[in-house]
Amino acid sequence: MPAEFIHILIALAVVAASVGALGLVMVWVERKVAGHIQRRPGPFEVGPNGLLQPFCDALKLVGKQLFMPNGADPILFWLAPVLSFLPVLVLFLPLPLGDGIMAQNMNLGLLLILAFSGLSVLALLLGGWASNNKYGLLGAARGVAQSVAYEIPLLLAVLAVSFQAGSLNLAEVVKGQGTWPWQWNIMTQPLAFLIYLVSALGETNRAPFDLPEAESELTAGFHTEYSGMGFGLFFLAEYANMAVVCAVATVLFLGGWHGPILPGPLWFVLKVSLLLLLMVFLRWTYPRVRFDQLLNINWKWLLPLAVANLLLTAFFVKFAQYVVVK
Amino acid sequence: MTRYIDTEQTAGDFYTHNFAKKAQEGTLILNLGPQHPSTHGVLRVVVEMDGEYVLRAEPILGYLHRMHEKMAEVKTAAQFIPNMGRVDYLHAMAWNWAFVGAVEKIAGIEVPERAEYVRVITCELNRISSHLLWWGAYLLDLGAFTPIMYAFDDREKLLDALQVPTGSRLTYSYFRIGGVAQDLNDDCLGRIRAFIPWLRSRMPMYKDLVTDNIILRKRIEDIGVIEPELCRRYGATGPVARGSGINYDVRRNEPYGIYSKFDFDIPTSELKCARGRYDVRMAEIEQSLRIIEQALEMMPEGDVLVKGAPKPSWKVPAGESYFAVEGARGKIGVYVVSDGGKNLYRTKLRAPGFCNLSLFGEVSRGTILADAVAILGSLDMVIPEIDR
Amino acid sequence: MDALLKGLKLDYLARGDFAKTGQAWVAFLPGASLVRASERLLKADYYIEDVCAVDCVEGYVVVYHFDHFEKPGRVTLKVIVPHAAPNVPSIAHLFDGAEWHERETRDFHGVQFIGNPNFVPLLIDPEMADCFPLRKEEKSRSSAGKIMAPGEVVFCDPAFTLFVADSPAEAAGEGAK
Numbered sequence: 001m002p003a004e005f006i007h008i009l010i011a012l013a014v015v016a017a018s019v020g021a022l023g024l025v026m027v028w029v030e031r032k033v034a035g036h037i038q039r040r041p042g043p044f045e046v047g048p049n050g051l052l053q054p055f056c057d058a059l060k061l062v063g064k065q066l067f068m069p070n071g072a073d074p075i076l077f078w079l080a081p082v083l084s085f086l087p088v089l090v091l092f093l094p095l096p097l098g099d100g101i102m103a104q105n106m107n108l109g110l111l112l113i114l115a116f117s118g119l120s121v122l123a124l125l126l127g128g129w130a131s132n133n134k135y136g137l138l139g140a141a142r143g144v145a146q147s148v149a150y151e152i153p154l155l156l157a158v159l160a161v162s163f164q165a166g167s168l169n170l171a172e173v174v175k176g177q178g179t180w181p182w183q184w185n186i187m188t189q190p191l192a193f194l195i196y197l198v199s200a201l202g203e204t205n206r207a208p209f210d211l212p213e214a215e216s217e218l219t220a221g222f223h224t225e226y227s228g229m230g231f232g233l234f235f236l237a238e239y240a241n242m243a244v245v246c247a248v249a250t251v252l253f254l255g256g257w258h259g260p261i262l263p264g265p266l267w268f269v270l271k272v273s274l275l276l277l278l279m280v281f282l283r284w285t286y287p288r289v290r291f292d293q294l295l296n297i298n299w300k301w302l303l304p305l306a307v308a309n310l311l312l313t314a315f316f317v318k319f320a321q322y323v324v325v326k
Numbered sequence: 327m328t329r330y331i332d333t334e335q336t337a338g339d340f341y342t343h344n345f346a347k348k349a350q351e352g353t354l355i356l357n358l359g360p361q362h363p364s365t366h367g368v369l370r371v372v373v374e375m376d377g378e379y380v381l382r383a384e385p386i387l388g389y390l391h392r393m394h395e396k397m398a399e400v401k402t403a404a405q406f407i408p409n410m411g412r413v414d415y416l417h418a419m420a421w422n423w424a425f426v427g428a429v430e431k432i433a434g435i436e437v438p439e440r441a442e443y444v445r446v447i448t449c450e451l452n453r454i455s456s457h458l459l460w461w462g463a464y465l466l467d468l469g470a471f472t473p474i475m476y477a478f479d480d481r482e483k484l485l486d487a488l489q490v491p492t493g494s495r496l497t498y499s500y501f502r503i504g505g506v507a508q509d510l511n512d513d514c515l516g517r518i519r520a521f522i523p524w525l526r527s528r529m530p531m532y533k534d535l536v537t538d539n540i541i542l543r544k545r546i547e548d549i550g551v552i553e554p555e556l557c558r559r560y561g562a563t564g565p566v567a568r569g570s571g572i573n574y575d576v577r578r579n580e581p582y583g584i585y586s587k588f589d590f591d592i593p594t595s596e597l598k599c600a601r602g603r604y605d606v607r608m609a610e611i612e613q614s615l616r617i618i619e620q621a622l623e624m625m626p627e628g629d630v631l632v633k634g635a636p637k638p639s640w641k642v643p644a645g646e647s648y649f650a651v652e653g654a655r656g657k658i659g660v661y662v663v664s665d666g667g668k669n670l671y672r673t674k675l676r677a678p679g680f681c682n683l684s685l686f687g688e689v690s691r692g693t694i695l696a697d698a699v700a701i702l703g704s705l706d707m708v709i710p711e712i713d714r
Numbered sequence: 715m716d717a718l719l720k721g722l723k724l725d726y727l728a729r730g731d732f733a734k735t736g737q738a739w740v741a742f743l744p745g746a747s748l749v750r751a752s753e754r755l756l757k758a759d760y761y762i763e764d765v766c767a768v769d770c771v772e773g774y775v776v777v778y779h780f781d782h783f784e785k786p787g788r789v790t791l792k793v794i795v796p797h798a799a800p801n802v803p804s805i806a807h808l809f810d811g812a813e814w815h816e817r818e819t820r821d822f823h824g825v826q827f828i829g830n831p832n833f834v835p836l837l838i839d840p841e842m843a844d845c846f847p848l849r850k851e852e853k854s855r856s857s858a859g860k861i862m863a864p865g866e867v868v869f870c871d872p873a874f875t876l877f878v879a880d881s882p883a884e885a886a887g888e889g890a891k
Binding site: 340384387388391395399428431434557558559560561562563567574579580644645648649650659661663664667671672674676680684685688713714 | 764
């Protein structure tokens, strides 16, 4: 099927380009928002309101010397940033921007996203391990424990929604919701939404759950030894991952492209942006949690709640079927 | 138990080797610093870790050692005052006062009354600026990036006020033997008067946003418990001792200057953990504001430097004296011995941070790395003061 | 204070003028009774302020400052050790904070504290740790009797002549009080 193959290739190219653009925009937004939260203007000098600052940053990162510490494993060391970035591209394929506007319509879209997002942990582990650096090692160990733990409630929360929608196809899930906010899944699954949001923060290593790179303890955690674009790719992957989890939250809980008056894709982008902004706000407001607290939140609260929520959903879905059939 | 010998583990300098001698098998020796985001300068801590747990920790000092005590022996007393601003750059006024006070004690110099008030006002303002900076930097240690910007915003107003009479913003050498260098003019007094209500209006916001935040509370409660007994054995003073429930403040227990004239409280906390030390420092800011308010009201007119104040070449009469003041980090003591010669015979600087940090090894034992960093921050170290 | 230090072999004990010298009590004692004296201070809830040394004609005067959290009044213990063999027993097993102070004194003056658990250089680079910057040359040393405040004598061992030999007038004045 060469046509199919070319289609995927083009889709990937488009996604790669938009992820790059997204990274640039997010860098600017994050710095600008951080600035305003901290009562300072943020980037201001390069371009109007510092709009060209991310380009300069990117140029600087590209131009920097790539440095590998003595005793590091060269293959794994350079594989890690690539491995962190590439799977993220795949994650964008099944996301529906509007009715019928998606790179690849697939039945198991949700499953694909969950499967490939698991790969980023591997990159983190490899990066920390191959650096031959103790901070990197500690950061990697934290990262693995954290990601593995937070994937489970995330999965359970997502599953509850797909039970309700009866499909793993993201477009189908959106179609099951309506135009107005009270027709969205967040009304029927508020608990799942909260669990998803917290787990997503943990999964993307964003503050207050940024323990693998906890600056004040581990200098930069797993990417301590990366310079130039090695660091840049980790950085880009983080923003891309953020965008993906926010987009999935929009699709599953916030009605995807649905919304009054404005066209669908605009609504979708708007909702994703709001969620991204929320994540940026959280980062610049809260202190970091401690590692054991982080795992306690997960194993003692999120996981049991997610399981209960899933069971409850399953019960109601079956009950509804029974009633309807009768 | 056999020692863990591995080429990677034994790499390192004398201190790493010395520390690794007692290491258990299968543990990780980690060097935090001298360049590390949470050591606030160039402190180095060698840590033996089992997973995330700290088994042993030993601070290694000396990266900022400048031998101030030797410099005191090659300069006249008046020439040594600028050094005092550089010992503790966050509370330079208190060090100024400690040294000047010790020399005045030997020589029996009486300071004019207005100068005493000026000393109190500037010293307390400096204490507030020190606590504000600590607050911001400590939260930075705990992963909150924003509060330090607010702290610096407030501190900026303070430094602007102090800049007027002192001419510098950080390393003040404002005190003179027998008074202070310059009177506070109307510009400075106006700035100070405006600053007091400003900071008072900000404190409730800091409490709501930061102190009452559940993540912060969970991070600093019940970690780094320091018993009063431990303070005694290590000689810890200041907010570290007061955070352990010891009601001890040099301003109250060994009053110097005119502190006995003011009405202020000594905040203490029975929590003994990092939270206790945090609370004490935040309460101290408010008490300092109270002192400044009273001092501004009671300040008389007059000279700020005693008539016939010592010239730079002045020789300190023979004798010894120990003068202690309450710095932002604890008891600052200066022990001066003079033989009547051109320079002082011996000057010993007792840095509170030095004693406070020395208990870190014992307190951090068995904690998680993140807690060890939180404990280190709660001791409020200023490395130049520790290394001198 | 004299009750606290009772039974220990002291050379000299004096009440200091706190307003003038910042010291409530001054005691000169031989190195042998230092540990027992600090043990009693520890039991009486004193805390350690600092340890330092002063290079004098008589030898290194190792100065220990103690203070109390409730009853203010600095207690100064002084031990004179000869230049040739500057050895003092360590009190780090009683006051753990003394470990660093003793190491610092070693860095500056080369005084050896016997029994310190981790007796390595503290502030000075180990590679040049034996430079002892605060040691004075022979001719620039002063006598401890001249520069240290004698205070109001409570007890003085007849063999202890620090404040007697140089200034008989002062000693007589003190005696008259």
